Amino acid sequence: MRRIVTLAVLLAACPLAFAQAYKWKDAQGVTHYADSPPPAGTKYDKVKTTGSVVPPAGQTPPPPPAAKPEPEKPSAGPTADTPENRAKLCATLKSNMETLAKPQQVSVDDGKGGQVPLDDAGRKRQIETTQAQMTLYCK
Known part of the structure; x- marks a missing residue:
């Protein structure tokens, strides 16, 4: 047996x-x-293939992948209205406007951790919103 x-x-x-x-x-x-x-x-x-998960003699296994840094979490409260924060916001708005002005496909956050491509109407709304915010914050 x-x-x-x-x-x-x-x-x-x-x-x-x-x-x-x-x-x-x-x-x-x-x-x-x-x-x-x-x-x-x-x-x-x-x-x-060796049929084993052990590396062949003389070889060291590759290091494990580095941990991805955690994305910045939005603050719980409003951001203080300081010149430094306004400058950061203004720089972000200008960068967004440059991206929206290019003819390439643009995607936005869907609020669920994914991305949604913008159509022409959505791009136009984003440009109008960004221009309005730049008027307020980029003086």
């Missing part, structure tokens, strides 16, 4: 020993890894 169990475990692990991986870059420069070859005509490299 023990021989049957041992044989079953060996047969189950056998495909891992012969696994083949392929690495290639697409037209956009994105690197892909797969267990099947890429589309015909694509230059690729065969990657040797």
Whole structure:
């Protein structure tokens, strides 16, 4: 009975020993890894797999990715009306106006952590709002 169990475990692990991986870059420069070859005509490299998560001898594992800094949280109360704060707001408004003036696609925060692209009417409203705020705060 023990021989049957041992044989079953060996047969189950056998495909891992012969696994083949392929690495290639697409037209956009994105690197892909797969267990099947890429589309015909694509230059690729065969990657040797060990079936283990332990790096080969002499190699050190890559460092873990650095923690992303937390985005600034909005303050709970109103911001003090100081010359420094007005200057920061004015600089932000001018930057926003430059972005809105460009012909590229612009997105705004949807309030749920996502982004929504602006259509022409939305862009016009944002420009009008930004101009009004600049009139108030950029003196």
